Amino acid sequence: MRPSVAAATRCSCSGEPVGVELYRIDDRLIHGQVVVGWGKPLDIGFIVLVDDEVAASEWEQELYRMGVPPDVEVRFESVDSAARALAGYQCDPRPGILLTGDIATMHRLVDATHAIHEVNVGGIHYRPGRVERLRYVFVTPEEEEALRALAGNGVAVSAQDVPAARPVPLEDMLAGRGDA
Amino acid sequence: MNSAGGTDGARDGRRASEERGSAAEEVADEGADGARGPVRAVVAGHADFATGMISAVALITGRADAYVAMSNRDLGADEIERRMRAIVRESGARVVFTDLPGGSCTLAARRVARDMPELTVVTGVNLAVLLDFVFHDEASGEDAASAAVRRGRDALLVFGGAGGR
Numbered sequence: 001m002r003p004s005v006a007a008a009t010r011c012s013c014s015g016e017p018v019g020v021e022l023y024r025i026d027d028r029l030i031h032g033q034v035v036v037g038w039g040k041p042l043d044i045g046f047i048v049l050v051d052d053e054v055a056a057s058e059w060e061q062e063l064y065r066m067g068v069p070p071d072v073e074v075r076f077e078s079v080d081s082a083a084r085a086l087a088g089y090q091c092d093p094r095p096g097i098l099l100t101g102d103i104a105t106m107h108r109l110v111d112a113t114h115a116i117h118e119v120n121v122g123g124i125h126y127r128p129g130r131v132e133r134l135r136y137v138f139v140t141p142e143e144e145e146a147l148r149a150l151a152g153n154g155v156a157v158s159a160q161d162v163p164a165a166r167p168v169p170l171e172d173m174l175a176g177r178g179d180a
Numbered sequence: 181m182n183s184a185g186g187t188d189g190a191r192d193g194r195r196a197s198e199e200r201g202s203a204a205e206e207v208a209d210e211g212a213d214g215a216r217g218p219v220r221a222v223v224a225g226h227a228d229f230a231t232g233m234i235s236a237v238a239l240i241t242g243r244a245d246a247y248v249a250m251s252n253r254d255l256g257a258d259e260i261e262r263r264m265r266a267i268v269r270e271s272g273a274r275v276v277f278t279d280l281p282g283g284s285c286t287l288a289a290r291r292v293a294r295d296m297p298e299l300t301v302v303t304g305v306n307l308a309v310l311l312d313f314v315f316h317d318e319a320s321g322e323d324a325a326s327a328a329v330r331r332g333r334d335a336l337l338v339f340g341g342a343g344g345r
Contacts, residue, residue: 027256031284032226063290067282101257125256135254 013091020048020089022097025106026122029054029099030064030074033122037162038097039072045094046073050082050109051101079105083112090115103143110150119150121159121173134168134178136161144174219271220321221313223305224250224264224289225279236307243314248273252284261288268292268299274321275313277305300325308335 013019021042026034029049038044047068054060055078068074077085082098086109089096100106103124110116123136130138137159139147151157151170158167159178168178223230230249238244248271252260264285268276276289276299286303293299300322302309309332316324 027258028252028260028284028287029257030282031287032280032282035282036280059294063287064282066286066290067280123256125254125259127256127258 017091017093018095019092020086020098021095022120023106023116023118024097024099024120024122025101025103025124026099027101027124029101030067032067033162034097034099035067035069035072041163042095042097044072044096046075046089046092046096048075048077048082048085048089048096048098050077050079050098050105052078052105055081079108079112082109086113086115103139103146107146107150110153110155114153116155118156119158120167121147121157122161133173133176134159137173137178139174147174218246219248219273220246220317220324221248221275221277222250222264222267222271222273222289223247223277223310224285225252225305226283226285227251227253229279233305233307233310237310237314240311241314246314247277247310250285252288255284257284257288260284261291264288265292268296274298275300275302275325277310277313277325278303279305302329306332306335308332 021044022038024034024038028034029051030047034047039047049055049064054064055076061074061076064076065074075085075089089098100109103121106116106119110119121137124130124138124143125136126132126138129140130143131140132138147157147170157170157173159170159173160167172178223233225233228251230247230251234244234247234249237247248267250264250267255263264276267273276293278286278289278301280286281303283303286301289299289301289303293301298321302325309328312331313324313328316327319327
């Protein structure tokens, strides 16, 4: 099962780019579900991890590289540098995954680029202030607002933890109507 | 067998454990089979990896008390790390065994070990590793883990197929 390639086909690359196939919000960032669960079926060649803190820490970067097979390139970007580099990633001949650890970071990246048309909510887990929507999605009122703002700007937002699961559209997700 | 954050009632369990402000009771419930000894290692991984592995150790050796289980199920990175830190501290474990390099439990364990240089982290664990480790009571955590890893590596074998034996 492959997610839509709408994001790639709308970019202005020459040739037939594959590029970023999945824009994912996941508070575990690079982990088994991403590398194996999504990475294998998408046959990814690269992962872009967008996080201001990780982009500033060599130690954290080494930690995240540990779980990635040697044939998959990992790029660490801040929101600012990712916004500048996004067009290049979208034109990459390899399939890739772009990750943020929270909704706010993805929201900033979308606002800075206007070039992301689909966002996957892959895992936002419990912490105080967050309310459960799905087994793997907990959001604060502010985060809910940010997701609605994304959708209001034409971004297709859905929740899906692994490729074999059914994507849950934003409104169903916020209403807690998932299969979880 | 109870696990520290990985049952079907994980969220209820988590809230309950937060109300207690401690993972100790979950830890104390571990390894109820057989004689009680000190917990020497945490086994952590996806879904029921840890409880499954520990149940196999219990069946084969009766020494499941050496281990405490942890799952990353339904937990975010911050919570996995917080819980890992609490379990290591409260159990006195000197080694953390995890299932996959780059899995969220492995990342959490390495973050904890960064602040606790005496803690050893072993990833890519199989049953042979955990079986060997329980019989290394005398060695330091790091030495016992290294010996167990050699045994685990030797246990990975391929039979059959054109190139098989």
